[in-house]
Amino acid sequence: MSIFLRWLTVSLALLAAPLSTPSAFADGLFAYAAGGPESFPFAVSPALDSGILALDLGMFGASALVDRSRPAPSRSELNPASIPGFDRVYYTTTPSSWMSYASDGTVAAVMALPAVLLLGMSARQVLTVGAMYLETMGFSFSAKDLLKAAVVRYRPYAYSPDADVSGFEADSSFPSGHSTVAFGAAVFAGYLAEELYPQSGSLQAFVWVTGLGLATLTMALRVGSGNHFLTDVVAGGLIGALGGFLIPYLHREDPPGGESAGSAPLVSFTFAP
Numbered sequence: 715m716s717i718f719l720r721w722l723t724v725s726l727a728l729l730a731a732p733l734s735t736p737s738a739f740a741d742g743l744f745a746y747a748a749g750g751p752e753s754f755p756f757a758v759s760p761a762l763d764s765g766i767l768a769l770d771l772g773m774f775g776a777s778a779l780v781d782r783s784r785p786a787p788s789r790s791e792l793n794p795a796s797i798p799g800f801d802r803v804y805y806t807t808t809p810s811s812w813m814s815y816a817s818d819g820t821v822a823a824v825m826a827l828p829a830v831l832l833l834g835m836s837a838r839q840v841l842t843v844g845a846m847y848l849e850t851m852g853f854s855f856s857a858k859d860l861l862k863a864a865v866v867r868y869r870p871y872a873y874s875p876d877a878d879v880s881g882f883e884a885d886s887s888f889p890s891g892h893s894t895v896a897f898g899a900a901v902f903a904g905y906l907a908e909e910l911y912p913q914s915g916s917l918q919a920f921v922w923v924t925g926l927g928l929a930t931l932t933m934a935l936r937v938g939s940g941n942h943f944l945t946d947v948v949a950g951g952l953i954g955a956l957g958g959f960l961i962p963y964l965h966r967e968d969p970p971g972g973e974s975a976g977s978a979p980l981v982s983f984t985f986a987p
Contacts, residue, residue: 719852720950741919743813745906748949750833750834750835750836750839751831751834751835751839751910751911752911752912753909753910754839754842755909755966755967756825756842756846756909756962756965757842757967758841758845758846758965759965760881761903762848762964762965763830763845766853766887766964767852768853769853769856770852770853771856773856773859773860774855774856774859774860776863777856777859777860777862778972780860780863780864781863784863784866784885785866786880787872787879787884787885788879789878789879791866791868791885792868792872792873792879794873797943798929798945800944800945801943801944801945803944805870805937805943805944806870806871806940807863807869807871807872807877807940808874809939809940809941810938810940811939813935813936813938813939814935814936814939814941816935817890817892817932817935817941820896820928820929820931820935821892821895821896821932823928824896824900824903824928824929824932825851825895827900827903827921827924827925827928828847828902829906830903830907831843831903831911831921833912842953843906846961846962848903848904849961850898850902850957850958850961850962851895851898851899853898853957854894854898854953854954854958855866855891855895856896857894857942857957858859858889858890858891858894858895858950858953859891859954861888861889861949861953862883862886862889862891863886863909865888866885866886867886867888867946868884868885868887869883869884869885869887869940869941869942870887870940870941870942871884871940872884872885872899872914886943887946888943888946888949889946889947889950890933890936890941890942890946890947890949890950890951891931891950891951892933892950893932893933893936893942893946893947893948893950893954894950894953894954895954896928896932896933896954897929897931897950897952897954898953898954898955898958899929899958900922900925900926900928900929900954900955900958901954901958902920902957902958902961903924903925903958904922904925904926904958905958905962905963906921906962907921907922907960909966916924929951929954931949933947933951947973959982
């Protein structure tokens with residue numbers, strides 16, 4: 715079995731996992747909606763949010779500037795011998811339209827996953843989650859755009875003799891934008907599920923398994939469609955996962971463990987007569 719088929723099998727198995735115990739996952743999915751989150755340790759901060767917005771805008775601006783200095787794509791630059799050994803494990807120079815379109819669908823699905831956690835929230839909580847999610851997606855898009863502008867790397871399909879290398883982003887293979895966004899959304903949703911519903915293991919499992927399954931399937935489809943090498947999708951997944959965890963973590967009002975920042979344990983003294 716090829717690497718691609720194994721990867722595809724693993725991702726489909728992850729997506730099918732909730733179906734193996736439908737009653738447990740159904741209990742976890744619907745039991746939480748009536749009362750809302752069990753806890754809500756997040757809050758927006760003008761200073762923090764302004765800093766994240768400035769970072770995202772800065773990376774977008776830098777990517778536009780760097781992109782202007784990129785050389786025009788040229789077939790003379792294509793050298794299969796320059797492909798790193800790890801990427802030669804599996805790649806295809808034959809483009810697949812249906813896999814490419816399918817990866818668009820899996821990204822859209824995983825991007826919608828955080829909406830599952832909005833049930834039962836107050837308007838303020840919805841706005842807070844929405845702000846964090848927009849910042850997470852902003853980080854994912856701006857980071858991948860900056861790297862795509864800075865790194866000239868042709869997509870696998872460009873190595874086909876009859877490929878048109880002047881096409882859209884034919885030389886912008888690194889990193890995979892689909893993988894960046896997919897893992898950003900998946901890790902964001904999974905981290906929020908753990909923080910908002912610490913007592914609902916079934917809900918946490920559903921969100922993590924569904925999100926990572928869709929994200930992994932996205933990676934497999936991007937490689938199988940001839941759009942990316944293995945290192946493209948792995949790098950994209952790592953960048954997205956970093957933003958998906960770090961953005962909501964920075965918005966915590968208190969550190970993990972329940973004690974507020976700067977708080978000290980109370981100590982009582984009893985004096986014996």
